[in-house]
Amino acid sequence: MRRMMIALALVTVSASAVMAAPAQTSATPKRAALAAAIAARHDTTVQDLRNWIALPTIAAMGMNVKEGPEYMRKLALDAGFQQAKIIESGGVPAVLATLDAGAPVTLGVYMMYDVKHYDPAEWQSPPLEGRLVDRPGVGQVIVGRGAVNQKGPQTAFLAALQAFKATGRKLPVNLVLIAEGEEEIASTNLPNVVTNPEVAAALKRTVGVIGASALQNSQGTAGISLGAKGAVEFQLIVGGETSNRYPKSDVHSSVHARVESPAWRLVKALDTLVADDGHTPTIDGWFENVAPLTARQKEIVAEGLKGSSDAEAKAAVGVGRWINDEDLQTSSERLVSQPTVNIQGLVSGYMGPGGKTVLPSRAEAKLEFRLVPNMTRAEAEAKLKAHLAKRGFYDVKLVVSGGYGPNETDENAALVTAQRKTLDKAGIPYRLIVRNAGSWPGSVFTAAPISLPTGQFGLGRGNGAHAPNEWYLIKSADPKVAGIDEASLAWVDLLYEVAAAAKK
Structure with a gap:
């Protein structure tokens, strides 16, 4: 899966x-x-x-x-x-x-x-x-x-x-x-x-x-x-293919004084998707259909954690703390209940040894949403498009490669x-x-x-x-x-x- x-x-x-x-x-x-x-x-x-x-x-x-x-x-x-x-x-x-x-x-x-x-x-x-x-x-x-x-x-x-x-x-x-x-x-x-x-x-x-x-x-x-969370995978792309504001191929970095950077533009678009904490989604209307955990589901989480080790859970994913320094119960509830906006990868410009003094012609981010009941893939995609358009990111190309909603x-x-x-x-x-x-x-x-x-x-x-x-x-x-x-x-x-x- x-x-x-x-x-x-x-x-x-x-x-x-x-x-x-x-x-x-x-x-x-x-x-x-x-x-x-x-x-x-x-x-x-x-x-x-x-x-x-x-x-x-x-x-x-x-x-x-x-x-x-x-x-x-x-x-x-x-x-x-x-x-x-x-x-x-x-x-x-x-x-x-x-x-x-x-x-x-x-x-x-x-x-x-x-x-x-x-x-x-x-x-x-x-x-x-x-x-x-x-x-x-x-x-x-x-x-x-x-x-x-x-x-x-x-x-x-x-x-x-x-x-x-x-x-x-x-x-x-x-x-x-x-x-x-x-x-x-x-x-x-x-x-x-x-x-x-x-x-x-x-x-x-x-x-x-x-x-x-x-x-x-x-x-x-x-x-x-x-059940399981839903997933939507997509890319956000900025560059010469999305607007004539950007060069068609990499150019000398000195021209950044008068030519816009696709990389910076993508960073600015990405920054609107989550809060300053780096993880809470801020896409307009994102949480309006999110169903909270029921009392029974919280009970299942709590009973399932009996005998569990917080240290072992952290070691399994290689971290020393959970978001907001939450305890194991709270972080486990977060894990199953919260929709996410994750950056899988960022690609732009030169990443070899030393520098290359170029202005990249293209920047791409690979992202995914994880959805919870009662969200849908169509809803998530529509809200993302509206969110970007409202902020004037018409030059940011959205490509949805696949996805589906949560199941229960x-x-x-x-x-x-x-x-x-x-x-x-x-x-x-x-x-x-x-x-x-x-x-x-x-x-x-x-x-x-x-x-x-x-x-x-x-x-x-x-x-x-x-x-x-x-x-x-x-x-x-x-x-x-x-x-x-x-x-x-x-x-x-x-x-x-x-x-x-x-x-x-």
């Missing part, structure tokens, strides 16, 4: 943590046979993941935009989907796959097959190799771009389907799979995909849409996400109930996540005209999404934490629980 999920607002719901082989309290019939099938296929599953890592689809770079969906289609058919077809989106194609098990309940599954950029020079092993590495205190992990975000967790899901094939059993639910190749550029064309008549009709048959993730922490506690699902929804029962019956402690501070395009499914509950599920661990040396856990050194086989078996259990919960 992706926009890897930050889960600081949590609540512990059950107490014991046992990842060893399953108790027969599970709703899964003849579970041992499915577990054996998953274990027998372990090496093949890992190789499948390595092969997938070796084929990166990067929408922002136009890399493998034809090969990516074809490979996703092949993976779906190999896992047992009877139908899988490529759906044109207006950008990188998506894949629609269906599996009819003759069941009364149909579940939607969301996948992404794109990944973020990578610089091999920053990696300890080649980013497309999928090298297996022993990580002290963690276990055997696979290192590669996309390992945890999201190819590893998604491979665990597909391995669960392979277990049904191997044992000759039908799934307890039918499946509708939507896989996109643009999540890492904020799902630019996913709305076009889900409103495709064939896709929309398939989704309407489902009880909800769930995505695969790795939501266990180092202590073995799992997470159940109730009620904690009592059948999709959430199924996750809770899956974890309860396995004796795995779990936490409700009020709202992921990171983002995924669940709102494309929760909003009209689809209007379905959404969620994310998955045992196991990983780290380094969007960063060098990204990893996903294959064989765990801790019996409380799932490796890829245990994560696959949890998906088997979840499918049976979805079937049971949706019938009620």
